[in-house]
Amino acid sequence: MLRSAAACLLVVLLFASAESAVAASSSPRTSARPADTVARLSRRQLLRAYRQQQERGTAAKKPVATPAKPTPASRVTSPTYDTLPDTAVRSQLLLLGQTTPLLAGVRVFSNTEPVQATEIVVTLVSEAASVSQMLVYDQTGRFLATASQDADDSTNRTYSTTLPSGTLELPYRREISLSVRARLKPHTSGGASGDDIQVSAIRVNGNGSWSNADYSQASSETFNVFEATRARFARIENAGDATAILTGGTDQLLASFRFTGEETDTAAQLRVTDLTFTLDSYGGVTVSNPVLRVASANDTFACTAGASTITCSGITSGFGTVDAGALTLRVYGNVALGSGTSEQFLRLTLNNPGTPSSAGAITWTDGTSSFSWVGGDQPIMRGTAMSR
Known part of the structure; x- marks a missing residue:
């Protein structure tokens, strides 16, 4: 169709060009040039349009390359690493x-x-x-x-x-x-x-x-x-001051300790049953009639004083149960100050943490079994250092 149309147009243009040539023979020479120029330009334009159309047709028939589908990346499983903080092995x-x-x-x-x-x-x-x-x-x-x-x-x-x-x-x-x-x-x-x-x-x-x-x-x-x-102590802390002035007399506050527990089931019952405090003193200081109190309560549980220890055995549930995650126990006693010395000192310490095979300073229960060790370093915790 394109070739036929182009041929017809060429015939028309040639015919028009011939008529222009005849007219030019009877007209001044200057009037023939524009017509001849128009004819030549028209032929050029037609040929150019024909070539462009041919090129478009050829380009349209060229196959279009289909891009290759990307290959799915292979699934790589990332390694899993230990997230718990401990790196040392010790009995716990x-x-x-x-x-x-x-x-x-x-x-x-x-x-x-x-x-x-x-x-x-x-x-x-x-x-x-x-x-x-x-x-x-x-x-x-x-x-x-x-x-x-x-x-x-x-x-x-x-x-x-x-x-x-x-x-x-x-x-x-x-x-x-x-x-x-x-x-x-x-x-x-x-x-x-x-x-x-x-x-x-x-x-x-x-x-x-x-x-x-x-x-x-x-x-x-x-x-x-x-x-x-089923339960254990997460922390054992000094609940009193780090230092204090040593005062003699009856029913003196000797130390205060806070026990914080953690449990894995609601039926577990964490309770302290026995405590052995190491008694550090010098300058003629002695302690007698020690007792336990829970926080600021007035009820007391009687303990025993030795030369270098205070022992509280068979502590009842009213004094030893860790309620609401924490228990604060205070130790009171009669303090006698010796005379003739320039320095005097007194401090109670929960010293030995114990091991699975040897008893320490604290015996406790989780409501099912009894344990005589708490793990960790020695001393477990020092109480208030009192001096004068």
């Missing part, structure tokens, strides 16, 4: 229903070749009904796996996990560390107050990267003992 009281502090840590070393770890096995010294699972981490705090109780172990002391390929490699002649925590059952789901929890061994099984030989390496350390409880 463990709250049921929670994840424990670090129970054990080991160093693993391959002297022969790199080893691809395939299994981690955690064994306890004795069965602990409170332990639901073991959580295993590497030296950077990266979570490796959850170890569950081994159904084939009749002693119920073994927790194992199979590691996916590439999870953990023991480098050739380079030491790495592993640590474990436990996830404890709540008291209402089988968690047992008074449960002793102690790791016996951590074993790593794997295959040699060069030889494909089987490897197995177990720890030989003795690990700390922990004890499960």
Whole structure:
């Protein structure tokens, strides 16, 4: 169609050009040039339009490249890291229903070749009904796996996990560390107050990267003992002044301590049952007839004074129960001041925190079991230092 239209237009233009030429022969020469110029311009414009139309048609027929669909990015699972703050392993009281502090840590070393770890096995010294699972981490705090109780172990002391390929490699002649925590059952789901929890061994099984030989390496350390409880003391503080003037007389305030507790179930009942205060004194100062009072209450609980201790045994619930999360106990006594000395001093201290195997200065109960240690450093807390 475009070619036909162009041809017709060319014929018309040529015919018009011929007529112009005839007219030019009978007209002055100057009048012929504009008509000839118009004819030439019209032909050029027509040819240009024809070429442009052809080019548009060709361009329209060119295939349009379809952009390739982007390939979805492969999903990369980010590693999970330990979020609990403790990094040292020491004996502690463990709250049921929670994840424990670090129970054990080991160093693993391959002297022969790199080893691809395939299994981690955690064994306890004795069965602990409170332990639901073991959580295993590497030296950077990266979570490796959850170890569950081994159904084939009749002693119920073994927790194992199979590691996916590439999870953990023991480098050739380079030491790495592993640590474990436990996830404890709540008291209402089988968690047992008074449960002793102690790791016996951590074993790593794997295959040699060069030889494909089987490897197995177990720890030989003795690990700390922990004890499960429904409640515990979060803080034990001096509730009195740091220092005071020492005054002689009857029924003198000797010390004040605040016990703050934490519980994992509403039925737990945290209560102090026995206290042993270390009595530090010099300059002839003596104490007699010591008693306990709860905050500013007038009721008293009688204690016993020795040469270097004050002992309060069998404290009843009215004096020892930690209500609303906190309990403040005050110690009173008769103070006699010696004569002929220039300096005199008196202070009561809750000194020995105890251990799972040895009694300390505080005995207490969570409503189910009795405990004679609180953990932490020695001394537990010093009372007011009184001097004159």
